[in-house]
Amino acid sequence: MSSIKIECVLQMNCRCGESPVWEETSNSLLFVDIPAKKVCRWNSLTNEVQQVTMDAPVSSVALRQLGGYVATVGTKFCALNWEDQSTVVLATVDKDKKNNRFNDGKVDPAGRYFAGTMAEEVAPAVLELHQGSLYSLFPDHHVEKYFDQVDISNGLDWSLDHKIFYYIDSLSYSVDAFDYDLQTGQISNRRSVYKLEKEEQIPDGMCIDAEGKLWVACYNGGRVIRLDPGTGKRLQTVKLPVDKTTSCCFGGKDYSEMYVTCARDGMDSKSLSRQPEAGGIFKITGLEVKGICPYPYTG
Numbered sequence: 001m002s003s004i005k006i007e008c009v010l011q012m013n014c015r016c017g018e019s020p021v022w023e024e025t026s027n028s029l030l031f032v033d034i035p036a037k038k039v040c041r042w043n044s045l046t047n048e049v050q051q052v053t054m055d056a057p058v059s060s061v062a063l064r065q066l067g068g069y070v071a072t073v074g075t076k077f078c079a080l081n082w083e084d085q086s087t088v089v090l091a092t093v094d095k096d097k098k099n100n101r102f103n104d105g106k107v108d109p110a111g112r113y114f115a116g117t118m119a120e121e122v123a124p125a126v127l128e129l130h131q132g133s134l135y136s137l138f139p140d141h142h143v144e145k146y147f148d149q150v151d152i153s154n155g156l157d158w159s160l161d162h163k164i165f166y167y168i169d170s171l172s173y174s175v176d177a178f179d180y181d182l183q184t185g186q187i188s189n190r191r192s193v194y195k196l197e198k199e200e201q202i203p204d205g206m207c208i209d210a211e212g213k214l215w216v217a218c219y220n221g222g223r224v225i226r227l228d229p230g231t232g233k234r235l236q237t238v239k240l241p242v243d244k245t246t247s248c249c250f251g252g253k254d255y256s257e258m259y260v261t262c263a264r265d266g267m268d269s270k271s272l273s274r275q276p277e278a279g280g281i282f283k284i285t286g287l288e289v290k291g292i293c294p295y296p297y298t299g
């Protein structure tokens with residue numbers, strides 16, 4: 001008998017919480033608040049939250065093998081030194097697109113930092129379309145571009161055998177797969193593995209579990225869904241007490257807990273009073289499946 005428990009472990013009032021990443025060495029959850037330009041680190045043992053404010057919207061954060069972190073800030077891939085809060089720009093993309101910013105990003109199993117861009121939103125999911133592209137920052141700091149014409153570049157992860165790359169362009173309402181060449185970082189053969197149903201709303205962040213199934217946070221859908229990318233079937237729905245669920249990752253002891261971020265921006269005062277925990281960090285236990293540890297950027 002599974003007994004799923006959902007709790008808000010941190011009332012952060014994030015405008016748009018995103019990019020949860022578990023850091024095992026510090027028993028902490030890293031995440032960002034995109035429009036607030038903040039990278040946050042919550043220590044699950046002491047409940048302490050540390051924050052670093054950047055000079056532009058910060059859309060994703062990842063671990064770095066050399067120590068500290070890497071983050072996507074505005075249209076820059078940056079290294080972040082947590083101790084002195086200093087940043088170093090590693091590469092800049094979309095130089096010809098002044099209204100663009102990075103969105104979701106994650107490191108691949110070989111240590112490359114993948115992240116895509118989008119036009120800045122006028123309101124949630126209201127933006128100039130086809131402005132985004134998908135990129136990766138290699139360990140030697142060169143950037144490769146995979147494709148353009150993206151609306152809202154979002155969730156990404158890799159299959160357990162590293163042969164498939166999963167990717168979400170939110171406004172396609174689809175979870176896509178590509179063949180993945182881990183040696184070269186190249187992708188090919190794009191196809192859809194799941195189309196969201198109407199009530200599931202907008203697919204946003206995503207992570208893979210230790211059984212190779214995908215967990216997708218549904219923006220405006222107030223839920224995370226578990227998908228079998230092999231059969232294209234939804235296996236499970238876990239509803240949360242907030243509508244604007246943005247992303248998810250596994251963490252905690254042996255990666256047995258799931259952490260979910262969410263947003264407050266775009267909610268009116270009535271829905272905010274109904275969902276006072278909007279913008280908080282949620283922990284889901286009792287899922288009976290574990291996650292895998294995040295890969296660090298190796299550059």
Ligand SMILES: O=C(O)[C@H](O)[C@@H](O)[C@H](O)[C@H](O)CO
Binds near residue numbers: 103124202204
């Ligand atoms: O969190 C993100 O990925 C975006 O930056 C957000 O703004 C929302 O997800 C988007 O509006 C809904 O798709």
Ligand SMILES: [Zn+2]
Binds near residue numbers: 018103154155
């Ligand atoms: Zn997102």
